[in-house]
Amino acid sequence: MTDKLSAPIAKKIPHSMTHHDHTRIDNYYWMRDDERQAEQVIAHLEKENHYVEQNMAPHKALQNALFEEMKGRIVKDDSSVPVKDGKYWYVSDVQGDDEYASHYRASDEQLSDKTLLLNINELAKGYEYYDVGEMTISPNDTTLAYSEDIDGRRIYTFRFKDLNKNTYLGDVLENTEGQLVWANDNKTVFYVKKDAQTLLGYQVYRHVLGTPQSDDSLVYEEQDRQFYMELGKSRDDSEIYIHLAATETSDVLALDANTPMGEFRRLLPRLEGHEFGIDRLAGEYFILSNNHAKNFRLLKANEQTIGDMSQWQELIAHREHILIEGMELFDSHFVITERELGQIRFVVHNYQGESYQLSFDDACYYAGVGYNPESSASTVRIHYSSLTTPSSVYDCDLTTGRKILRKQQQVLGDFDAKNYASERLFVTARDGVQVPVSLVYRKDTFHKDGTNPLLQYGYGSYGITIDPSFSSTTLSLLDRGFVYAIAHIRGSEMLGRNWYEQGKKTNKQNTFNDFIDVTRALIGQGYGHQDKIFASGGSAGGLLMGAIVNQAPELYLGVGVHVPFLDVLTTMLDESIPLTTNEYDEWGNPNEEAAYQTILQYSPYDNLTAQAYPNILVTTGLHDSQVQYWEPMKWVAKLRELKTDDNLLLFKTDMEAGHGGASGRFKSLQDKALEMAFFIALLSD
Incomplete structure (x- = not known):
């Protein structure tokens, strides 16, 4: 495929930004519209979507076939394994072509008196996007609370249902994080409210059923915007927790679940750099802590000693x-x-x-x-x-x-696990570090002679480890001769906490080097043909894709870049954007000159240059609240301006979705089919 059709060309309006005596000119800054209603922005996104349709039209049959293939492997009528919680057993199932599950409970494991709690398909009617964030039932099993997001922005509204009467209560809680905890009185709940501008959860409110949300009490507000906030309950249901987590620091406040009108108390002093997880059972606290233990150790405390770490009892010591x-x-x-x-x-x-x-x-x-x-x-x-x-x-x-x-x-169809093989390799990176790689391929189409196409996936941020798990959708590539590889690069915790620290802040370049070095090694070892290499990543993995196409574009025939974080420097300098201030410990704070220079060296948008780039497919959601749509929009416009090749550059925006993409079990397969068709078609050109 080559870029023969007329691609959308964006207008340029220079916008100057100066920090630390360094000036950058952003010609596409105008594409930012926080309200997502500007006519010129919507019109340009629609032109880009039309351009995708034009270029992929010759491959529509392939895309449809891939979609039907992937859909055809999914069991239409399926149910979860029942789980016992209190006096009931809970189960969910999906039927036929339903996009969403229905949730039930019964008084025995055989589900002899199964009763419907929620049919998500009914709730989702009339919405292009619909997501239930959480379902939680009162301790006395009589009232169901669930949160719903109808536009993909992860702004949830809670609704309540009387399970005995099968009727809705009048209570509605808006602008929440989508998480709720019940006090033990069965009528008081706690929830996290979002900041209207940054969309960060920063306030905990108490609500009593039967009262308006306007009467709810603010019980805690976090002043340090570097902290994410979530709620929890102890294992023995005795305490309600406010969990606070910055990238490198944890904190927790507790409230007796039997006295919901009481005040939350901090369990132990907030100590910068101290990360921990905590739970309570039978009056004792169990703590996973990195205090003097980079890879964490397990300790125990009681009501009297929890506030003094020197008195904690060690159960499992730190191991290197x-x-x-x-x-x-x-x-x-x-x-x-x-x-x-x-x-x-x-x-x-x-x-x-x-x-x-x-x-x-x-x-x-x-x-x-x-x-x-x-x-x-x-x-x-x-x-x-x-x-x-x-x-x-x-x-x-x-x-x-x-x-x-x-x-x-x-897995429906002709799937047989014996037809496939997986391997685990270690690749030597340029600095001598051994990088783990997980591989899978179909035995009868794989030849370790450098002839197979290969798709390499990576993420490498936030200490998130992408473990090798089964994907029925990936079979569509394996059955067409692809090798699929996951590069477990630095920035994850695949090899422990140090592996993460070696891929963040000033060490971020290691993440990109590892991915590129794995690609070269897999080519060298015959796992993939040098002219048939593809790469894919999303979110922070989209940043990874943006970096590798700047730094080693010659390695890749096609690249999938999804909901990508590409304009790192501008975003991290803007505290009004969601997920900025509480990301400083991951990327660095560019208000400090050293961090500014570090980010400037790799930020994909700032490092686009006049060179040949691979064929690239970019996808995003207009309502993405984590990585704003204008980051890929600007990146594509600037890349079109600078690239010296005639390779394809496609940019598709889901005008209804957010960071997680399309909702529903089948609709989301359309995006996978698009990327696969994009890759496969490149092999036939």
């Missing part, structure tokens, strides 16, 4: 090469999630000091602790999948470790 990622408390045992050399495992401990490991056999895989609402349970629910093993649900006996497979994702 093992990262503790989480804990789940039960009455008889506690389960610790650990990661060593990038691999997840679970260690089950009793309270007498004995322990054993739960492990899995695949070369590379994902595993995570599922929803376990009851501390009295004798089993822990585990979710598991690998690049060749569909998503599986296990109940593991806490005493014996015996794993019972409760369900495995059914």
